[in-house]
Amino acid sequence: MNTRTRKLAVLTSVLALTALAGACGAGGKDDDDKGGGGGATEVGVTDAAVTIGGTFPLTGVAAPGYSEIPTGAQAYFDYVNANGGVHGRSIEFLVKDDGYDPTKTSSLTDELVLKDKVFATLGSLGTPTHNAVVDSLNDQEVPDLFVSSGALAWGDDPGAHPWTFGWQPDYEIEGKIIGQWVSENMPDAKVGLFLQDDDFGEDAEKGVREYIDAQVVEAQRYTSGNTDVGPQIAALQASGADLVLSFTTPSYTALGQLVSLKLGFKPQWYVSNVGSDPTLVGGLLERFSEGAVPGTASSLNGVMTTRYIPGVDQPDNPWVQLWQKVWDESGQDGELTNYRIYGMSFAYTFVQALEAAGEDLTRDGLVEAIEDDGGDFAGPQLAPYRYSSDSHLGISGMQVVELQDGVGQPVTDVLTTDIGDSEIATDDSGQADDAPPESGLPE
């Protein structure tokens, strides 16, 4: 470059920069009103479609079982869309894989909200993962519906998180219901607790101790990710516990069972609903033991658990028959599983919420509809929802069952309660006898 061109280049760039600085100046800030537009158009909603999304572990350690949940929800939305959608709108459900890593959940939820412009998030899975995004979703006033986790944080304080709703029964009421059952039916049992070391275990322990604090002889915790649970199970064995209440995810249910087999520890087991899917746990047992334990559903025989929606072990239930039909019509690979039923069930609730929110769909309207009408939503759940302006917690109760060859035999009626010191009562709403409408679409 000779001197002249170089001078010219420098001059041009200086001029360009000056022009740029001048062009971008706004001078000062006016106090202009931010006209909202009166809800004429809502983010993620058109006359033809409503776009929603959620984050799920599709890869990684938490993927077995859990990755099937969004496929179930998708199947039900396909069914609804094929039948005309809701208020003429089809439902577009976007699924993002966070691999159960909160860092990824955060950036993927940003992607859903800021790039894909979803109207709401639906069914996003996991306690630690959803913890990373609950504040930002509420700050941005995005409805955060039916989180796939039973932590109390998704609904016990609507003042703090007005846009977030839980769906499944929270872990505290599950702890209360099994706690009361033990105090009435096994008053002499020495109880050991095997807990996941986060809100899951903490909330459940709180509920259990409300009824049988004196009976608990040992509480052991594991950290999700560390697969050695030998010390915890050995400590439970050493404490002389003859009943172990296990609030664990499926992988840790299997690990706990396996280590107990090795140590010859044979207590009566109760396994939390989220960790007791007999087919999945059986499969995991076979894999972890490298084939030494047969991977059949009967490997959890005699184990007690709870249920709050009908599952694949009840093929005659009208809801399960509907889910089977929906699944077959969707043409996706694989069998109908409890996880897919779970996804379909919350999808059903979402469709109800959309219907209740009316034709002029807004975020405010949706939240209002769930608060006002959610308590009376029909559906597969065995006990009614608790939705109101004071509580965003979901299903209010569950039934204790005992597993035999993968089938849950009822041990109690459907019991309902709420967090805190509210009483446990037999459900008299008749919700469990609810059958789906002929069309398979909520009315």
Add this chain to the structure above:
Amino acid sequence: MRRLAAVWHSTLGRHLLVTAAAVLVVVLVVESVDDFRAVQLTQMAYLGIAAGGLTVLTGLNGQISLGHGALMAVGAYTTALLVSDDPVLPLPVALLTATAVTSAVGVVIGAAAARLRGPYLAGATLALAVALPGVALHFGETLGGEQGLRLRVPETPGWVLDAAYFVTAHDLTRSKYVAYLAWFTLVVVYLLLANLARSRVGRRWRAVRDDEVAAELAGIHLGRARVSAFVVSAAAAGAGGAVMALAVRLTAPTGFTLTLSLTLLTAVVLGGLGSLTGALAGAALLTFLPSVITDAGTSAGLDDIRAAELAPLVYGVVMVAVVLLAPRGLVGTLHAGWRRLRNPAVTPDPTTSADAASPGATVATSKGDTR
């Protein structure tokens, strides 16, 4: 005009000019993208900051660290603790404190690391990456245990909003505020690292890397040079971690697994060992590649699970391809090609070349590839 040329010929002057241009580019880019891109840019920035520190350590001083994710965790946890406090510290103060705390940790680890070589050093830092999340679990009361610490980005200060409005005539959103914070941090960190690399300190680091005996004969204290390199690198990782805490809004052990440390190393290797531009390029690749691949997979008709599985596959293939075809990394290879074009007669020897450590240049020697 001659004065401008003089400025360009002094290292500091050149770096300051590049910095000013970088600030301008940052403002232009952040203003022209939507909020989601701003969030992605923030992610790129925190990976870039930490990778910049690592590339200085590995490329200039020849120490391999598999534990930089743990150092980022120190920065992130410090920030999370400081910002959740009431009254809230101004964010720049929180960032500086996090950097200082991480440097202090870096002194301790660096002192131990200075005694170790090659695979032993890699092993020790690997242990750090595996063990540190355990600390957060042990002190669950203060550090939030498995659940981690949630962090709300404080309100953007009024004067920042006014200043941003003055320049751009747009209201500054929270995500763009964090993006600015992240990128200005990156610019400052890179300016400091580039200057340091070109200074006497940087020459000592390289001397120690190239030949320890010769360096000692020249009067260089080996231990001091190694520890100082580690501390500087740790400080950058701490700043990166602090920005990460603001961007992710949750600081939990699951965010700082071994994968993060390996990701940083990947960024450095992909971009080109020892080059700050390379570290930035690597960070960009790691930030944008997965979402591009997943989107491509989805639009090619794959279902969600298959599309999600595609990203790690392509990532691995790209990594292997770069190592096989461009062992100096993307930027290193481009740079070598550029040199050959301009100066076909002379065999380049980057070790002695004058601009080896300026931002945009490869610092790794051709011999350095083996380290």
